Amino acid sequence: MVQDAYNLYMELWEKIDERGIKKRVARHLKACRSSSEIIAYVRSLLDQFRLLDLTGLPGDGKNDAEAIACRKRGNGLVNPRIARYVSAIRFYNKSIALAEANSAALAEAYGNRSAVCFALKEYQAALDNIRLARENPYPESLMHLVDKREQDCRQLLSEVGEQGELKDELAAKVELSHEPNPKIPQIANCLELKHEDQYGRCIVTNRDLKVGDVVIIEKPHSTLLDEELRYLHCDYCNQEAILSLIPCKQCSIAMFCSNACYQSALDSYHRLECPVLKDVRLLFPNVMVLAFRTLAKTITSFNNNLDELKLFTECVEQTSPSPFDYDWTTIGAKDMYATIHSMSTLQGKHTAIDLLQHAVYAIVMSELLFGKTSLGELCGTNEAHRDFIRVLALHLCHIAPVNFRTQDYMDYTPKRREQFSAKSHFTASYPIMSLMNHSCAPNVDRIDMPSSRAIVVIRPIKKGGQLFDNYGMHYCFAKRDERQTELMDLYYFECKCEACVRNYTIYRLLPTKLRGGSFASVMTPEIDEKLTRHDKRAAAAVLPACYKFLEKLDHLYPCLELSAMQLSVQRCFQMLYSLESGKEKYKDICLI
Numbered sequence: 397m398v399q400d401a402y403n404l405y406m407e408l409w410e411k412i413d414e415r416g417i418k419k420r421v422a423r424h425l426k427a428c429r430s431s432s433e434i435i436a437y438v439r440s441l442l443d444q445f446r447l448l449d450l451t452g453l454p455g456d457g458k459n460d461a462e463a464i465a466c467r468k469r470g471n472g473l474v475n476p477r478i479a480r481y482v483s484a485i486r487f488y489n490k491s492i493a494l495a496e497a498n499s500a501a502l503a504e505a506y507g508n509r510s511a512v513c514f515a516l517k518e519y520q521a522a523l524d525n526i527r528l529a530r531e532n533p534y535p536e537s538l539m540h541l542v543d544k545r546e547q548d549c550r551q552l553l554s555e556v557g558e559q560g561e562l563k564d565e566l567a568a569k570v571e572l573s574h575e576p577n578p579k580i581p582q583i584a585n586c587l588e589l590k591h592e593d594q595y596g597r598c599i600v601t602n603r604d605l606k607v608g609d610v611v612i613i614e615k616p617h618s619t620l621l622d623e624e625l626r627y628l629h630c631d632y633c634n635q636e637a638i639l640s641l642i643p644c645k646q647c648s649i650a651m652f653c654s655n656a657c658y659q660s661a662l663d664s665y666h667r668l669e670c671p672v673l674k675d676v677r678l679l680f681p682n683v684m685v686l687a688f689r690t691l692a693k694t695i696t697s698f699n700n701n702l703d704e705l706k707l708f709t710e711c712v713e714q715t716s717p718s719p720f721d722y723d724w725t726t727i728g729a730k731d732m733y734a735t736i737h738s739m740s741t742l743q744g745k746h747t748a749i750d751l752l753q754h755a756v757y758a759i760v761m762s763e764l765l766f767g768k769t770s771l772g773e774l775c776g777t778n779e780a781h782r783d784f785i786r787v788l789a790l791h792l793c794h795i796a797p798v799n800f801r802t803q804d805y806m807d808y809t810p811k812r813r814e815q816f817s818a819k820s821h822f823t824a825s826y827p828i829m830s831l832m833n834h835s836c837a838p839n840v841d842r843i844d845m846p847s848s849r850a851i852v853v854i855r856p857i858k859k860g861g862q863l864f865d866n867y868g869m870h871y872c873f874a875k876r877d878e879r880q881t882e883l884m885d886l887y888y889f890e891c892k893c894e895a896c897v898r899n900y901t902i903y904r905l906l907p908t909k910l911r912g913g914s915f916a917s918v919m920t921p922e923i924d925e926k927l928t929r930h931d932k933r934a935a936a937a938v939l940p941a942c943y944k945f946l947e948k949l950d951h952l953y954p955c956l957e958l959s960a961m962q963l964s965v966q967r968c969f970q971m972l973y974s975l976e977s978g979k980e981k982y983k984d985i986c987l988i
């Protein structure tokens with residue numbers, strides 16, 4: 397088993413340290429005039445210490461024996477005395493992912509999933525799984541069980557009728573609060589891009605914005621599903637699909653909610669990444685896996701024409717376009733990539749050690765692509781092409797940690813007081829939103845939705861003011877020194893936001909500034925109790941009053957009441973708009 401890419405880079409750094417050549421290596425890296433030189437130098441160091449050995453990687457592939465073992469683990473959980481059906485389905489899904497295409501192991505895994513669907517009263521899903529089982533060599537000896545189940549499903553469906561998903565009338569669509577920009581319909585027309593010496597590019601408003609205004613609703617360029625959800629959600633659209641996931645025919649990693657999603661993934665990135673996805677997941681943290689997927693998607697969108705892609709990236713680097721320069725009503729995949737390629741890379745600000753780390757990552761990614769995917773054949777012995785891929789990988793490794801973000805969904809957590817809680821869903825790249833700079837006391841918040849993200853104003857912003865996002869370092873939850881160190885380490889800037897300049901205190905120590913029960917008059921104990929019970933109607937009803945509170949009392953900022961209200965608003969957003977696990981509906985049938 398080889399070590400992950402982080403440990404590989406650490407080992408390289410230790411060897412450099414042992415040899416007493418740290419300073420020399422750092423000087424050399426900082427003096428490199430191009431990414432190509434950095435890559436060549438780091439490669440020579442890896443070779444010198446004989447560290448780059450990827451032969452021990454497990455690789456990927458179908459494995460019937462493992463598939464059968466997983467199915468048996470699932471079977472252990474469907475015993476009526478245990479009745480952990482949802483956990484069982486996770487094992488069946490893993491079994492489906494691992495089983496050889498067109499095998500009895502695959503057929504049986506579908507067959508067993510159909511049994512659990514039946515137990516969960518999901519009769520249509522049970523029939524779909526029975527069809528999938530029959531499309532594969534399902535054992536004749538067990539066929540009578542499936543026949544009987546099929547008959548029962550049809551009978552029960554004809555009795556109860558097909559139960560369409562209950563449409564949630566409260567899950568209203570989030571909409572922009574102002575006219576959309578005609579060329580960039582995902583943003584309000586009042587937003588403009590500016591450049592300021594202190595921040596670089598930033599987004600400002602040309603009109604007053606009030607609390608509750610939704611000003612951006614953006615779809616991601618690329619996403620990467622959280623590892624824990626691999627056997628529960630679709631790898632392409634990220635939706636929960638526990639009863640209907642189908643496997644990639646080649647790898648044991650990606651599962652999809654439909655053939656349409658499978659095909660879309662293949663056409664945009666999965667065909668190229670498929671042979672190495674398991675290794676890449678093993679070797680890299682999520683943001684870097686998304687950098688890798690972005691690389692695969694980009695090569696694919698240029699139809700593997702590396703010369704054209706090279707010319708294109710050179711042109712983007714010379715002209716430095718911003719996402720505001722494109723007409724998004726007609727934008728194609730290539731220009732879409734330009735909006736990623738021109739994201740902030742912190743060019744020139746990297747420390748030598750970061751350059752070393754990212755170069756190691758880029759080299760490992762490229763080696764996997766050359767060694768195990770069709771890109772090896774495509775590049776052949778063309779060293780210029782290989783060099784270009786390494787350089788492009790390095791560029792994306794610089795972009796990813798600064799710009800790619802994770803977003804949440806609401807998982808069903810029956811053991812907690814609040815039955816749903818936010819859990820990591822996927823990592824995503826958003827070209828427009830990533831132009832927002834950070835403040836430890838942000839004036840906007842994010843609404844995570846199933847396949848997009850919205851930006852909503854949480855403090856009034858005057859005409860000409862900048863929209864400030866929060867990069868995970870909020871003054872309520874971390875002290876100034878801690879925030880500043882973190883922001884410098886990750887994003888290379890010294891934060892001079894109002895919370896840093898005025899040294900706002902953390903949440904627990906914030907002063908209360910309202911006399912009487914003004915906060916409690918909006919967020920009454922009764923409403924709070926309803927929110928705890930996940931009452932969406934209550935969340936929708938209380939939001940306008942929360943906005944009014946934040947708008948009217950902003951002059952008292954910072955204080956406990958305003959921060960508490962911002963937290964309540966975030967809680968309402970999650971309840972109303974985030975993807976919510978459907979597992980709750982099985983709570984009376986089984987243990988989740």
Ligand SMILES: C[S@@+](CC[C@H](N)C(=O)[O-])C[C@H]1O[C@@H](n2cnc3c(N)ncnc32)[C@H](O)[C@@H]1O
Nearest residue numbers: 594595596597740798830831832833834887889
């Ligand atoms: C995601 S980008 C934001 C957009 C960026 N300004 C640009 O030009 O593309 C993050 C980078 O913006 C800069 N930045 C963000 N917030 C900042 C702040 N409060 N002060 C100074 N620079 C900031 C830092 O260089 C940071 O690494």
